[in-house]
Amino acid sequence: MNTLIYTEVLKLRTVRGPxxxxxxxxxxVIAGISGAVNSTKDPIDQNLQAVxxxxxxxxxxxxxxxxxxAVAGEYRHRTITDTYLSTPSRSRVVAAKLxxxxxxxxxxxxxxxxxxxxxxxxxxxxxxxxxxxxSAGMWATIGGGIVWNAAFAAIGVGVGxxxxxLVGAITVALAWIVLVEGIxxxxxxxxxxxxxxxxxQALGVAAKPMMSQDLLPRWGGGVVLAVYTSVFAVxxxxxxxxxxxx
Amino acid sequence: MSGAIAVTGMxxxxxxxxxxxxxSFVVEPGVVTGFLGPNGAGKTTTLRVILGLVAPSAGRAxxxxxxxxxxxHPRRVVGAVLETGGFHSGRRxxxxxxxxxxxxxxxxxxxxxxxxxxGLTESAHRRVGGYSLGMRQRLGLAxxxxxxxxxxxxDEPANGLDPAGMAQLRDLLRGLAGEGRxxxxxxxxxxxxxxxxxxxxxxSGGALRYAGTLKExxxxxxxxxxxxxxxxxxxxxxxxxxGAATARTRG
Numbered sequence: 068m069n070t071l072i073y074t075e076v077l078k079l080r081t082v083r084g085p086x087x088x089x090x091x092x093x094x095x096v097i098a099g100i101s102g103a104v105n106s107t108k109d110p111i112d113q114n115l116q117a118v119x120x121x122x123x124x125x126x127x128x129x130x131x132x133x134x135x136x137a138v139a140g141e142y143r144h145r146t147i148t149d150t151y152l153s154t155p156s157r158s159r160v161v162a163a164k165l166x167x168x169x170x171x172x173x174x175x176x177x178x179x180x181x182x183x184x185x186x187x188x189x190x191x192x193x194x195x196x197x198x199x200x201x202s203a204g205m206w207a208t209i210g211g212g213i214v215w216n217a218a219f220a221a222i223g224v225g226v227g228x229x230x231x232x233l234v235g236a237i238t239v240a241l242a243w244i245v246l247v248e249g250i251x252x253x254x255x256x257x258x259x260x261x262x263x264x265x266x267x268q269a270l271g272v273a274a275k276p277m278m279s280q281d282l283l284p285r286w287g288g289g290v291v292l293a294v295y296t297s298v299f300a301v302x303x304x305x306x307x308x309x310x311x312x313x
Numbered sequence: 314m315s316g317a318i319a320v321t322g323m324x325x326x327x328x329x330x331x332x333x334x335x336x337s338f339v340v341e342p343g344v345v346t347g348f349l350g351p352n353g354a355g356k357t358t359t360l361r362v363i364l365g366l367v368a369p370s371a372g373r374a375x376x377x378x379x380x381x382x383x384x385x386h387p388r389r390v391v392g393a394v395l396e397t398g399g400f401h402s403g404r405r406x407x408x409x410x411x412x413x414x415x416x417x418x419x420x421x422x423x424x425x426x427x428x429x430x431x432g433l434t435e436s437a438h439r440r441v442g443g444y445s446l447g448m449r450q451r452l453g454l455a456x457x458x459x460x461x462x463x464x465x466x467x468d469e470p471a472n473g474l475d476p477a478g479m480a481q482l483r484d485l486l487r488g489l490a491g492e493g494r495x496x497x498x499x500x501x502x503x504x505x506x507x508x509x510x511x512x513x514x515x516x517s518g519g520a521l522r523y524a525g526t527l528k529e530x531x532x533x534x535x536x537x538x539x540x541x542x543x544x545x546x547x548x549x550x551x552x553x554x555x556g557a558a559t560a561r562t563r564g
Contacts, residue, residue, distance in 0.1 A: 074416040081408035082401055145399025148366065149456065152393055153416035155365045155382040312366040 071154060071163035075137075079171065084140075088133045089178050092126035096183040099125065104190045111196040117204040119187045123179040124212030124271025127219035128244065130172040134223020135236045137164040138307070143233040147312060157307045165224050165300050172220030176213030183209075211285055212271035218296045219267065225299025228307050257281060266291035317342045317464050317495035318363060322372030325358050325519075332358045334519040335372070340497045340512075342463070345490045347510035347527070348499040351546050355519035356499045357396060360468050364393055376464055388417030392457030393466040394450070402442030406433060406452050409441065410459060419460050427455040432481070446473030454485075465489060467498040471505055483509045507538040517546040 079085050099122035109115055138161065141147040154160050191198040199205070223240070230236035244264045252259030259265055260283050269288025283291060318340035325333040333355040340346045350356050361367040363374040365381030373380065376391055384390050400409055410424045428434045431451040436444065444452065450473050457465055467486075471479055486509055490496045497514075500506050506513070513530060515523040522545040523530060530541050 070416065070418065074412060077408075077412050077415055081405065081412065082403045084403075144401045146401055148395055148398040149413060150416070151366060152364060152391075153388055153413060155384070155387060309368065311368060312361070 068159065068163065071159055072167055074153075075163050075167040079167070084133070084136060085171065088129050089175060091129050092175050092179045093182045095126055095129070096122045096179045097186050100183055100186045101190065104187070104194070111191060111194045113199045113202045113204060116187060116191075116199060116202050117208045119190075120180070120183050120205050120209050121212065121272045123176055123183055123209055124215045124267065126175060126179045126212075127172075127215045127267055127271070128241075130168075130175055130216045130220040131223040131226075131240055131244075132237055133171070133175075134168045134220040134225075135227035135233070135240060137168050137224045137227055138303070139227035139231050139233040139236045142231045151312055158304045161224070161228055161303050161307045165221050165303065168220040168224050169217045172217035173213055175220075176216035179216070180209050180213065207285065208271065211289070214289065215267040215271035215292065218292045219263075221296050222263065222299045225303040228303035261291060263292065263295045266295065317377055318466075318497060319375045320359065320363065320372070321375070323359065323362060323369050323374060324371040325355070325362060325367065326370045332519050333362070333369070333516075336516065336519065336521055337372075338514045338521060338524045340495055340514070342495040343490055343493050344511035345486050345496045345498060345509055346512040346514060347506045348497055348514050348516075349501070349503070349506065349542060350516040350522075352501070354516045354546070356516060357468060358519075359516070360393075360395065360466055360497075360499065363466060364391070364395070366395075386418050386460070388413065388419060388460035388462065390460075390462055391464045391466060392460060392462040394453040394457045394468060394470050396468045396472070398453060400441040400444075400449065400452065403440055405438055405440055406444065406448075407437035409452060410437075410455055413456050413459055417460050423459055423461070427458045430458060430485075431455045447475060447478050450474055450478070454482075462494070464495045465497065467496070469499055469501070471500055471502055479505060503539045503542055513538075515542065515545050522546060 100119045103119050103122075104111070104115070107115060107118075138147070141150055150160055151157060188198045226240055227233075227236050230239060248259065248262045248264045252262060252265065260269070260281055265282060266288040269282040270285055270292055272282070282288065320339070321337050323333055323336045324331065336355070336359060348356055348360070358367060362369045363376065363381065376384065381387060381391065407424060407428065410427065411421065413419070414421055414424055425434070428437050431454050433448065433451045433455060436448060441449065441452065450470060454467075454470060457467065471482060474482060483505070486496055486498060490511075498510070507527070510527055512526050513523065514521070523541075527538065531538055534541070536544070
């Protein structure tokens with residue numbers, strides 16, 4: 068298993084995709100926080116700190132797409148053939164990808180956090196407010212956001228293993244977030260709380276949700292997201308085993 | 314069990330289409346064996362079953378007595394280049410081989426050795442996206458040679474090579490066979506095959522048409538390889554419809 072994990076890390080280190088992901092997440096955090104600070108009518112206080120740093124969790128849209136690349140990207144570039152020639156035990160390959168991509172999701176969340184804290188502290192200072200580094204609400208939001216990044220990376224691995232067409236998998240994933248959870252979610256009312264993106268929001272977004280729906284409590288969002296992640300991990304492991312590679 | 318690769322009663326069905334139909338043949342070590350057939354004859358499917366990428370509907374393919382998935386270090390036993398294999402265009406050629414070495418339990422020092430052997434040392438630090446088709450073939454070949462395997466399975470390795478590259482490939486394949494390795498190479502360039510191989514396996518419509526030495530095939534009637542190939546593969550039992558259908562499932 069160590070060999071497989073090192074191999075997956077080497078694959079990531081030898082392409083530019085991970086850097087693009089980190090850059091995209093950092094840009095999202097910079098733009099999101101700057102927008103939140105300058106458009107709000109609320110006081111520049113601790114509550115707004117949590118709202119600003121909630122953008123760390125939104126980077127999970129990027130880690131989801133990045134996770135999809137793990138398997139579907141290998142089909143896209145047709146490197147999956149070499150991967151399975153090296154390691155005929157496909158479930159071990161996918162297991163290594165789940166571990167490596169989840170850890171990379173944590174790393175991405177940590178980088179977003181670092182960038183977000185610097186940007187937020189700079190705005191607070193510019194607005195003449197004092198930045199409360201010990202704010203418990205902010206750190207809980209950040210912690211939830213990082214876990215959300217990791218969970219969505221692993222879910223992405225599952226989606227990519229299931230759909231395998233890169234374009235198809237990314238389309239389905241983004242359409243799910245925007246159309247199913249965003250629009251259909253409003254029709255089904257309280258049931259929408261149980262959908263994965265909304266569970267992630269419960270985990271990684273501040274007390275004030277960005278979308279107008281009711282969310283689960285933070286711990287509830289965490290549990291629901293853990294269940295989704297496990298389901299997609301099992302899907303990824305089982306669907307890869309038997310399929311022909313051609 | 315004689316032969317480094319033994320295919321026994323292999324059948325592969327895709328829904329209504331039978332791509333490979335009860336195919337059996339043996340590939341001997343120490344010689345280059347050509348694997349020939351018209352488009353859609355089931356060549357690629359057969360190679361993919363041998364390499365464990367496709368599950369057969371019936372029968373089996375063994376490499377040195379084992380199924381591919383049962384090999385402890387497959388890259389040290391079998392080297393393969395598949396037409397459908399590929400590279401990440403943003404990755405450097407050398408990095409591609411480092412990944413294969415890492416995943417195959419092969420010493421990293423082999424990477425530079427195989428780059429040298431296929432003549433790709435100078436381009437190894439460039440991204441694969443900028444490679445020509447011939448350079449990609451060389452990189453694929455380098456990957457196959459990485460684990461110093463006793464068995465080589467090459468699907469259309471001559472595609473995209475210029476005449477000098479063809480000549481180098483021919484020398485390489487004959488050299489590898491001369492070292493006692495098993496070399497199975499599919500091709501549709503019959504003139505090239507005639508100069509390179511000692512034995513041939515010819516399939517058409519998923520079924521075996523001939524397996525034996527090239528000399529016996531062409532010597533019996535004093536034919537060229539092309540004439541013998543066309544005679545064997547234009548047999549009326551080969552329905553064009555089946556050939557076209559297998560081509561569609563592959564493409």
